[in-house]
Amino acid sequence: MKSKYNSWYHPYKPSEPYKKKVAYFSMEFGIHQALKIYSGGLGFLAGSHMLSAFELKQNVIGIGMLWKYGYYDQSRNKDQTLRPDFIEKHYSFLEDSGHEVEVGIFGNSSVKVRAMVLKPEVFGSVPIYLLTTDVEGNDELSRSIMNHLYDSNELTRICQNIVLGIGGAKLVQALGGADIYHLNEGHALPAFYHLRNLGVGKKNMAFTTHTPERAGNVERDAYALNDSGFFGRKLTEEELMKETGGSNRLSYTVAALRMANRTNAVSKLHAKVSRGMWKGNTGSTKIFPITNAQNQNFWQDETLYKARKANNVKAFQKRKTELKQDLFKTVLDQTGKLFDPEILTIVWARRFAEYKRADLLLRDMERFEKILANKKYPVQIIWAGKPYPKDTGAIGVFDRLVHFTKYRHNTAVLTGYEMALSKLLKMGSDIWLNTPRITREASGTSGMTAAMNGSVNLSINDGWVPEFAKNGKNSFVLPEANPESLVSEQDDFDSRNLYDCLEEKVLPLYYNTPEKWSEIVFRGMDDVLADFTSERMAIQYYKELYK
Structure with missing residues (x-):
């Protein structure tokens, strides 16, 4: 027939x-x-x-x-x-x-x-x-x-x-x-x-x-x-x-x-x-x-959406904790590390291209180690993404992160970055980190689906971000480097501002003023659904x- x-x-x-x-x-x-x-x-x-x-x-x-x-x-x-x-x-x-x-x-x-x-x-x-x-x-x-x-x-x-x-x-x-x-x-x-x-x-x-x-x-x-x-x-x-x-x-x-x-x-x-x-x-x-x-029906957790629609902070936080626990099962399975759903969790996950700077957090090791060791404002960080299989430079960055995270209890690199893991990471993260060199990211849609799931964008002001971001209200946006300056100068500038933002804004806000944090999360969800669904x-x- x-x-x-x-x-x-x-x-x-x-x-x-x-x-x-x-x-x-x-x-x-x-x-x-x-x-x-x-x-x-x-x-x-x-x-x-x-x-x-x-x-x-x-x-x-x-x-x-x-x-x-x-x-x-x-x-x-x-x-x-x-x-x-x-x-x-x-x-x-x-x-x-x-x-x-x-x-x-x-x-x-x-x-x-x-x-x-x-x-x-x-x-x-x-x-x-x-x-x-x-x-x-x-x-x-x-x-x-x-x-x-x-x-x-x-x-x-x-x-x-x-x-x-x-x-x-x-x-x-x-x-x-x-x-x-x-x-x-x-x-x-x-x-x-x-x-x-x-x-x-x-x-x-x-x-x-x-x-x-x-x-x-x-x-x-x-x-x-x-x-x-x-x-x-x-x-x-x-x-x-x-x-x-x-x-x-x-x-x-x-x-x-x-x-x-x-x-x-x-x-x-x-x-x-x-x-x-x-x-x-x-x-x-x-x-x-x-x-x-991105498609809302595919990428957004329905229970989170319903909680936001009802403006039910308690139900939202309960579901977010469950989603973090789901993600942390994968972290435990792959790395043997027990992550805590009460701790602020940062995710950097996307294609491992050089300009996206997966290892920007490692630029000043003294400052980064200080952030990782802060007991007042603890943090967990996950990296994931696929380098092109013949790109030795990108694979080198991936492997450097593997070696860096291997014996640190609150950092992890995950493999198998495909649609299922991407979904887990977006649903289970608190912060979605985006660090391209400015003007070099065409769009960067991963931050959209993260925002749909209550993950707050911490980003360079590139790609789609200038159309969405209201700094401190629905996201955190880093000051803009001069794209004409030397690459090393851009990386120094952006890493300094990233450390400052984490130490002075993101971490204190998450732990000291949870009500304000919830406002930013909800505002991000509302704003992304208003303009950034594939419909x-x-x-x-x-x-x-x-x-």
Whole structure:
């Protein structure tokens, strides 16, 4: 029998404001802990978007990739340092859509791409089609394209771009076509070239840029891309130079900006930074913000929400204690340390990128040791997050924290930072610590879901934070360093202010004036739900990006 997912299908009639058909391309989706096709924030954002699109009855489908080994499984060596493991994944809840398309890659004119589908009834998302080349009839090299999310081999990454972009666009056409083809970051850029070759107009293309780091915006050798089939057909030398502006390298972001009808950044500050970064390139002046957000129904503890709604401080604190105890079971299991739910608990948890500065607290060891040893205002600190498995610098920071915390009773580093642990940490923390170098964090959505669960943001004033934070009322915001100063000067400045904030504001407030602390917690919950749920974001995409 033919599956209903053989064509563009939703288990509901799309709501009137959201009838326009949108195909949303993303390298990763964080839909559920069990579906390990995500690495971090980009996937969490895409997953929340797909959940809210379903709740709003929007006419959206997701196009992603079925990674054979996922990102990686985070384990430990004998000395507790990081060990990346790559374990084959299987998902019985995915259904074969019945669609198989072919793409040309590096002279192989018939690499088969099959589409599996995550049905809405499984996790409550819009249909998400996951592409794989690990199918019968492909050679081993073609099958290996799907092994690793963000493969470290440059040519493999190009192949992944082609599969997601051209394979995804062909699938969408087979499903009945879309009104809007939306690229969540530039990974699926070949989709735009394929569509342009077919005569699909610019008005049908939308783009979201996520990265305020110029180094984080992908550039590839233009001739390698041309040989790979990236452009959907072989370009002449003249055509190639036109695409690259006379360079021998192609910037995915610059190309997407030029080809998209509309482009959004992921916070107001990020839009400003992005316009400056890409000044002089076509489309750069029109980058506008749609601030990232997260799905309340997935991320927020319902009992906490009900207690806040009833303004019941006692019930809220009782539930928060239970959630801290749940988190501390994982701390005990992984580290052998008994944490106390009565003690202020700080969590730093996110992707281990260098600019995010996981080890900023360790910059002045004398001051930090003093904070850790303070018996009047005791503190517990947890770190968690996944470095890129080939990033030796980030892994070095992770391992340094492991060694630092190993024999200290009130500090811990947890492994297995995926959606389930992320949820535990947000629900069980009192302070959510965010320490990027200023202007380098596009959004930083983890603080949103922490605030939904009564964890107070202590943050650099970057990404989404300037749109949310009221210092001392719903969060704690550190003074702004000069982003033009030396990195070492920024780190010294920010660490000093972080120690000051903990010693003079956060810790005394938590222990001496619990009523005031509860006010800050509740104000943070209220303010984050007012503007930073993905329901607002999904509506805004239709109103502003897809119009």
